Structure formats: C-alpha cells, structure tokens
Amino acid sequence: MTAKHAVVIGGGIGGMCAAGVLSRYFERVTLLERDALPKDAAHRKGVPQSRHPHVMLDRGRRELEALFPGWGDALRERGALNFDAGVDLATLQPDRWSTRRRTGRVALCASRLLIESVIRDRIRSDPRVTIVEGVEVTDLLPAPGDSLRIAGVSARQVGAQLTSHIDADLVVNCSGRSSRAPQWLERLGFPAIECEEIDADAGYSTCWYQAPPANQRPAHWWWKGVFLNPSSQPKRPEDYYFALLLPIENDRFLLTLASWGGRQLPADHESFAALCARLRSPIVADALAISKPISPIFHRRGMQNIWHHYERWDGPAGFISVADAVCAFNPVYGQGMTSAAVCAQILRELLGEMDPADAGFPASFFKRQAEFVRQPWALSVARDRQALALKEGKAEPDEGFGGPSWERIFREGADDPAIAEPLFDVINLNRPPESLMTDGAFLAAVNELLQRPPLPAADPDAITAYPADPIAN
Numbered sequence: 057m058t059a060k061h062a063v064v065i066g067g068g069i070g071g072m073c074a075a076g077v078l079s080r081y082f083e084r085v086t087l088l089e090r091d092a093l094p095k096d097a098a099h100r101k102g103v104p105q106s107r108h109p110h111v112m113l114d115r116g117r118r119e120l121e122a123l124f125p126g127w128g129d130a131l132r133e134r135g136a137l138n139f140d141a142g143v144d145l146a147t148l149q150p151d152r153w154s155t156r157r158r159t160g161r162v163a164l165c166a167s168r169l170l171i172e173s174v175i176r177d178r179i180r181s182d183p184r185v186t187i188v189e190g191v192e193v194t195d196l197l198p199a200p201g202d203s204l205r206i207a208g209v210s211a212r213q214v215g216a217q218l219t220s221h222i223d224a225d226l227v228v229n230c231s232g233r234s235s236r237a238p239q240w241l242e243r244l245g246f247p248a249i250e251c252e253e254i255d256a257d258a259g260y261s262t263c264w265y266q267a268p269p270a271n272q273r274p275a276h277w278w279w280k281g282v283f284l285n286p287s288s289q290p291k292r293p294e295d296y297y298f299a300l301l302l303p304i305e306n307d308r309f310l311l312t313l314a315s316w317g318g319r320q321l322p323a324d325h326e327s328f329a330a331l332c333a334r335l336r337s338p339i340v341a342d343a344l345a346i347s348k349p350i351s352p353i354f355h356r357r358g359m360q361n362i363w364h365h366y367e368r369w370d371g372p373a374g375f376i377s378v379a380d381a382v383c384a385f386n387p388v389y390g391q392g393m394t395s396a397a398v399c400a401q402i403l404r405e406l407l408g409e410m411d412p413a414d415a416g417f418p419a420s421f422f423k424r425q426a427e428f429v430r431q432p433w434a435l436s437v438a439r440d441r442q443a444l445a446l447k448e449g450k451a452e453p454d455e456g457f458g459g460p461s462w463e464r465i466f467r468e469g470a471d472d473p474a475i476a477e478p479l480f481d482v483i484n485l486n487r488p489p490e491s492l493m494t495d496g497a498f499l500a501a502v503n504e505l506l507q508r509p510p511l512p513a514a515d516p517d518a519i520t521a522y523p524a525d526p527i528a529n
C-alpha cells in the first residue's frame with residue numbers, strides 16, 4: 057500500500073523518526089518545522105533542551121539504528137564516544153561507589169545537537185521527504201463534508217499573518233511537550249483529551265566545558281563520565297543534588313546539576329563552581345579545574361511528566377500524535393528520545409497492517425503507543441511520586457520503582473548479575489517492568505536478598521573520595 061501525502065508537524069527527533077517511517081508508506085511526506093534548521097549541529101529556538109545532556113538508552117540506540125541503518129557509525133564518525141556505563145561511568149550511588157562491571161552494551165555519547173543533526177542528514181537525503189522550515193502550523197483542517205476526518209493543516213510563515221492550507225491524507229503531530237494539538241482539536245468540537253501530570257519540580261543547571269584531550273588527563277582518571285546521586289542521608293543542602301558529567305564529541309563535556317522539589321539552582325559560573333566544589337566527591341571539581349567553561353549556565357524547569365491520554369479519547373480519522381506531544385517524561389531518566397524512536401516503530405508496524413485512511417487507524421495507533429508508553433511512564437513517575445511525598449512530609453509510597461523495597465533491591469542487588477542485569481534492561485526499556493514478576497531467576501535472587509537482614513546504611517562520611525578502578529568481571 058502507498059498512500060499519497062503525509063504531513064508531519066515538528067522536526068525534532070520525534071518528527072524525524074516519524075517522517076523516516078512514513079516515507080516508506082506515503083508517496084510524499086512534508087515535514088513542517090517552525091525553526092530555520094541549522095546545516096550542522098547547532099542550537100535552535102524550538103528545542104531549548106538541546107543545551108542539556110541527552111543520554112541515549114540502549115533501546116533507543118537500537119531502534120534508531122533500525123530506523124536509520126548506519127546511524128551509529130555516522131554519529132561515531134562525527135565524534136560520538138563509545139561508552140559502557142558499567143565501566144566508563146564513575147557512579148556514586150546514594151551510599152557507595154558502584155563496582156565497575158561490563159554491561160555488554162555499548163552506548164553512544166554525543167550532544168543532542170549532533171544526534172539531531174545526524175538524523176536530519178538522513179531525512180534530508182530521503183527523496184520522498186520535503187522539509188519546510190520557518191513554517192508554523194496554526195490549526196488542523198477538517199475534510200470538506202466530513203467533520204470526523206482531518207484532511208490537512210493550516211500554516212503560516214513564522215511572523216506572518218496570512219495562513220495557507222496544506223492537504224494531507226494523514227497528519228502526524230510531533231510538536232513536542234508544548235503541543236497545541238489538544239486546543240486545535242477542541243476548537244473543531246472534539247472532546248478534551250484527558251491529561252495526567254506529575255510534577256516533582258525538577259530542575260537542571262547545565263554548563264558546557266572544553267576538556268584537555270584524553271591523553272593529557274591525569275593517568276588515574278579511568279572515567280569518561282561521572283554520575284553523583286543525591287545522598288541517602290542528606291545532611292548538607294548540596295547532598296540533595298545530583299551531578300552528571302556527560303562526555304560529548306570534540307573533547308567536550310556537559311555538566312548538569314539537578315534536583316527535585318524546586319530547590320534553588322546555581323545561576324552563574326561562580327555559584328555553579330561553588331556547588332560543584334561541595335559535592336560528595338571532588339571528582340567533578342577536579343574535572344572543572346583542568347577544563348574551560350564554553351557556555352553560560354543554562355537553566356531548565358518545567359520538566360513535569362505529562363501524558364495526554366489520546367488512547368482514551370474518541371477523535372477524528374486522519375490524525376495522530378506521537379512522542380513528547382503525547383507523553384513527555386521528567387528527563388532525569390533519559391527516556392524521551394528512546395520513546396520517540398519506539399513510537400515511530402509502532403507506527404511502522406501498524407502501517408504494515410492497516411490503511412492509514414481507515415477510520416480506526418488513529419485509535420489502533422494510540423492504543424499500541426499507550427501500551428508502550430506506560431512502561432517509561434511507570435519508571436519515571438515512581439521516583440517523582442516519591443520525591444513529591446518527601447517534599448510534602450508524607451510516607452514514601454512503597455510501590456513501583458521508587459518505593460523503599462525497590463530502593464533496597466537496587467542498592468543491595470547491584471553486584472548480583474541475576475538482579476542487576478534484568479534491572480538494567482528494564483531501565484533501558486529493553487523489557488517491560490512487569491516482566492520481572494515472571495522472571496524466575498530474578499525473583500529467586502530478590503527473595504533471597506529480602507530474606508537477609510538489610511545491610512546497615514553506609515556512613516556517608518566513610519565513602520571514599522574517588523571510586524576504585526578494577527573491573528569486577
């Protein structure tokens with residue numbers, strides 16, 4: 057089946073993954089993007105999050121490779137780093153350093169700018185996709201004589217008043233976390249889309265640094281990246297922050313200080329460096345001492361989990377919403393790009409089975425998308441619910457991955473492959489959380505752990521300043 061024309065709203069990672077899939081099934085795909093798109097890996101207004109680190113989960117790396125074969129090599133050629141988080145990341149858990157252990161999964165570290173740029177090059181070279189830049193979609197258009205079908209969009213040049221109409225057999229909304237599609241649909245008389253929101257008031261402060269080349273760094277620095285969790289027994293204000301040092305292309309790194317609960321974040325280089333100096337390990341301050349800041353301090357709030365439940369809603373034919381425009385997560389868990397790529401694959405599967413002109417196509421898509429999205433959602437909101445409970449002085453909910461029992465399993469099971477490997481796969485969205493409940497080997501190891509008396513909490517003052525470097529496996 058080849059349908060005629062699909063319109064994609066938004067040229068972020070969600071929109072490009074969708075366009076890459078649609079071009080296999082539609083004669084023409086038009087991708088409408090509000091921004092002028094850079095030729096290379098550069099910032100643009102529509103994705104302010106590109107100033108912050110973007111961690112790619114294992115599932116996301118694999119799905120992007122399946123959508124755009126050779127994507128990983130292209131990213132590496134432009135400077136992305138191979139990275140095994142078990143070996144290359146110095147991780148300070150709430151109460152101890154993680155043991156170094158090979159995970160067998162090689163992640164890719166790069167800036168969001170580079171990730172987006174490499175995908176954009178692929179989309180630009182797709183003869184069926186036309187990217188129209190500097191154009192803002194302002195409304196959805198119903199089909200003449202059929203108010204239950206969307207047949208195009210209304211759009212205008214950014215800054216202009218005059219709108220024009222673009223016809224489409226399928227409109228795919230990928231306009232991100234601030235998508236206006238729910239309002240457009242209500243204007244056409246469709247019911248409001250139920251929206252769930254969980255806001256733990258997380259915030260990021262990020263600075264970019266130029267580091268010396270690897271061969272000029274101190275010999276004992278085995279780590280490529282650093283992740284310092286908040287302390288399990290916070291005593292000082294800085295114990296509530298986490299720090300992520302993510303290496304990216306061209307010997308640069310992004311350093312992010314983050315926290316939940318609306319905590320104040322450093323606004324200038326001085327206070328940023330001061331907070332780094334007070335973190336639980338000097339490892340971050342050491343890196344800053346030999347590196348040069350190359351950006352201002354970028355702030356970000358408004359990172360709540362938002363899920364527009366399109367799957368519970370009765371909407372028109374000819375229209376679907378994908379990626380952040382449906383479900384945006386607190387980015388602390390690094391799930392957004394992976395989720396966008398998986399949702400594009402779900403679209404691909406359905407296009408292989410069903411005519412997109414079919415009135416039931418959107419409902420089938422929304423149902424399958426929701427079946428996947430609830431997995432990252434469950435992981436993301438569990439920890440945020442816990443943070444909210446702590447902020448409000450309530451008991452921590454002992455459910456989902458945020459609860460005290462799971463905390464213990466994560467903490468005490470980290471060195472047991474029967475526990476750590478399945479958890480790694482769940483966190484990387486390689487398998488759904490509920491699959492753990494039928495995994496005999498995992499359950500046996502967890503039961504054994506829970507029957508032992510809990511390990512006494514480590515004395516935070518006894519944690520060594522630096523992690524040990526031997527690899528355990």
Ligand SMILES: Cc1cc2nc3c(=O)[nH]c(=O)nc-3n(C[C@H](O)[C@H](O)[C@H](O)COP(=O)(O)OP(=O)(O)OC[C@H]3O[C@@H](n4cnc5c(N)ncnc54)[C@H](O)[C@@H]3O)c2cc1C
Pocket residue numbers: 065066067068069070071088089090091101102103105108109110111112113191192193194230231232233235260356359378379380381387388389390391392393394396
């Ligand atoms: C601070 C922060 C850090 C993050 N860190 C990570 C991470 O570590 N790992 C990870 O996987 N994900 C992370 N994410 C999430 C990730 O950025 C997104 O989930 C992912 O890029 C998919 O986004 P999207 O394409 O759906 O939307 P976006 O990237 O927001 O793109 C939407 C696009 O639509 C365009 N647009 C909007 N409205 C219109 C309109 N009316 N007409 C035309 N164009 C329009 C915008 O200009 C933009 O280009 C982070 C997000 C934030 C906020």
